[in-house]
Amino acid sequence: MEYKVIAFDVMGSDNGLIPAVDAAIKLLGEQKDLKIIFVGDGAALKKELSSRKHNPDQVEIYNTTEVIEMTDGIMDIRRKKDSSMVRALELVKDEKAHGVTTGGATAPFIAGCHFILKKIDGIERPGFMPVIPTVVKGKITLLLDVGANLECDPEDLVNFAVMATAYSKAVNGVEDPKVALLNIGEEKSKGMELHQKAYKLLEDHEEINFFGNIESRYLASGIVDIVVTDGYTGNIALKAAEGMGKSLLTEIKTALTKNIFRKLAALRLRKAFKEVAAKFDYKNHAGAILLGTKSIAFKSHGSSDKVAFYATLKMTYNAIKNDVVNKLKKALAE
Amino acid sequence: MEYKVIAFDVMGSDNGLIPAVDAAIKLLGEQKDLKIIFVGDGAALKKELSSRKHNPDQVEIYNTTEVIEMTDGIMDIRRKKDSSMVRALELVKDEKAHGVTTGGATAPFIAGCHFILKKIDGIERPGFMPVIPTVVKGKITLLLDVGANLECDPEDLVNFAVMATAYSKAVNGVEDPKVALLNIGEEKSKGMELHQKAYKLLEDHEEINFFGNIESRYLASGIVDIVVTDGYTGNIALKAAEGMGKSLLTEIKTALTKNIFRKLAALRLRKAFKEVAAKFDYKNHAGAILLGTKSIAFKSHGSSDKVAFYATLKMTYNAIKNDVVNKLKKALAE
Structure with missing residues (x-):
């Protein structure tokens, strides 16, 4: 074999x-x-x-x-x-x-x-690419770079987009992966020089199905298949999302174990919580390829x-x- | 009157x-x-x-x-x-x-x-400062800047720290507010020139109770009272946290309404979910002062x-x- x-x-x-x-x-x-x-x-x-x-x-x-x-x-x-x-x-x-x-x-x-x-x-700069779970059933989003390079130039972001598109097709079986640029707003003019230049390059690129800018609040929304950004920003966004997920689950656990009545009701929902936790538990998404x-x-x-x-x-x-x-x-x- | x-x-x-x-x-x-x-x-x-x-x-x-x-x-x-x-x-x-x-x-x-x-x-640069809910009861964290200035210099971050310290004492009644610098890791050497220089200035500042670097995953952990960063990074971190909170609540709602048995059990926990949602609902933290x-x-x-x-x-x-x-x-x- x-x-x-x-x-x-x-x-x-x-x-x-x-x-x-x-x-x-x-x-x-x-x-x-x-x-x-x-x-x-x-x-x-x-x-x-x-x-x-x-x-x-x-x-x-x-x-x-x-x-x-x-x-x-x-x-x-x-x-x-x-x-x-x-x-x-x-x-x-x-x-x-x-x-x-x-x-x-x-x-x-x-x-x-x-x-x-x-x-x-x-x-020039390979990028770390983890998988983000999304609220859409069966759909994940690829995010890169999340920290291999703190600073990137617009060409790096285009290369990330091209490579992640090929990866998404090959591994995730997505036919025509949608790529977005992480930014602080949707408009083309948002962000710094890096983003404005990268936007133009991504928009003009024939092999990239460019969605436009995306705000970090939509990382887990399943709107796009791939989000490109520099490693510093990607690291901040990924950890902020992971951290809030964890904090919220902690908070829910506290609320559901506050008294015996809640504990009993929550027991009956154990499977439901396990489903959610399994999907959003970052242990299940602990790996990142150096693309x-x-x-x-x-x-x-x-x-x-x-x-x-x-x-x-x-x-x-x-x-x-x-x-x-x-x-x-x-x-x-x- | x-x-x-x-x-x-x-x-x-x-x-x-x-x-x-x-x-x-x-x-x-x-x-x-x-x-x-x-x-x-x-x-x-x-x-x-x-x-x-x-x-x-x-x-x-x-x-x-x-x-x-x-x-x-x-x-x-x-x-x-x-x-x-x-x-x-x-x-x-x-x-x-x-x-x-x-x-x-x-x-x-x-x-x-x-x-x-x-x-x-x-x-030179006032900063937008929203309030982040935390898992610690009664504790909030102030984050600034979240977008008034995309780029900041180290002195801006020090001014943010001084102003937010005064605000935290005056409005939130915190005696000696702990200030952290948002970064991609805890070590002093992490991040870019901005962070390394700001770290040194914050560490040496007599009026600031400096905690050190903090990763964005701990924004809602209640470890510190104030987190300072440039407006671009703060915006990305805030929205990533908000977005994941919302996505996770959506996912939980879907899981709890999947069938009638779950729906009935979840009804009995309505109050618990309302408590969590009220705390982490960003509507309750929709305001930011331009400090x-x-x-x-x-x-x-x-x-x-x-x-x-x-x-x-x-x-x-x-x-x-x-x-x-x-x-x-x-x-x-x-």
Whole structure:
């Protein structure tokens, strides 16, 4: 069988390698054409894997001796040559794996993608692209960049739009994805020079189905398929939305457990709340692809648990399966 | 009786003057030392007021013949001399009123505040400051700027912090308000030059109780009393939070009305949901003061209904009652 292979850096995230292994085992059980190369502390990995049921053909261990820590900087990618992050990236570069997943430090990972995997021709700034759940059933919105580059120029935003359009078609099966520019108002003249210039370029671009400006209040409305912005703004918008979602759920929980009568009534609605929480729980959307890298590279939250790692690994698998990178390259060349 | 007087521009908002009049009548009934000068279409105002119970001593009508429309620009403030917005601002400048409230167009209102009311000495860029509800009982967070100035320099952010500190003490009764800088991470080195410089200035400022950087995910967490940022970022963060709150409430409503069993159980929790919705409904926080103006100037959402106008008028009244502007001036002079 020809496997889709993920190089999985299991070190360097906040919760150790156990949730990472648990998530991987779950996905391996579901996807029989998936193989995962676990990159990290070989002895610990051997121990954890041996106690979990799995098909040995789908699993490989790659032992490494160093770890990129959360506090490490960009240059540690060059210094820690035998770190799990560097080795996982190299496995992809050497075509031993089709994609990489990590829960490790963000800045070194971006640097590693640039140095080791390289950028797609014509892309100056790859962008992190997470998935936003929306109120429309079955519809998600892709947002990029959310922090790979604090500052972008108008051309970067156009490249984000082209790449995300190709991704949306390939992975999400959207026929003609609608792209919007994140801004403080709908009118063409809104925002700063970046937005006004990007608006014009997006509007004139033949391969982009441009919707116009969108305010951050409509991120989860499902109006568009893709929202492009600079990494600083995207990071602020994403975290503001995530944070308010979490605060509101906390507030509702408090209100529903205020007294025994409410608790009893709420019990009968447990399933309804679970449905909503599952959809808007950012653990289920913890992964972001670094779009514009020459291979498939996914970053999961540093605080990922099993649920979050599972979601990110599944996104990585889907990207590999749908041959995302070649489709991006083709779209950019057009 | 010495009245606190609000000049209320009732024209130019999306929903006409009826919700504005309704809101004002409600507040006038509650606050016996409040007087409102209704500025706008005199005949229409006379008709609406005559059909509503009120104390005539608390009410005045100022007839105007022009309206600043939502589509009007900054220069229309100079052109439409008999507009309700201009006249309301002039009433404050001429000391006939202590503060102004409008639901009219934002850009002309900011321009009108600059031209007619003027800025406090030492303030280059006044900032719009709305109130964010938090999960901590009885605690709100002030956020500024949310759009009066797209770009700010580090000194503007320090001025925002000083002014909001004085406001928080005067109006919210917070003893030693904690101020945070909105950023994409907690570390001092995060963000762009603006943030790094502002961090240093805020940290060194003797009158500011500086908490450090805060991510937008914690806007509604109640960790701090004040969050400062540039107007572009504040606008993006505020609307992202508002939008996710609304999307999530929509999603919950859909889940709870999916079938008759859920509907019946949800009915018993109506009061709990109302409590949460009231707290997080942005109608109750639709007003923002333009902090740094020489007089008290409040802007309510253009789409304000009675609830929103009431909330904004009440904020205006509280600001007047607590002599906010003089306290700001004093804090800035220290």
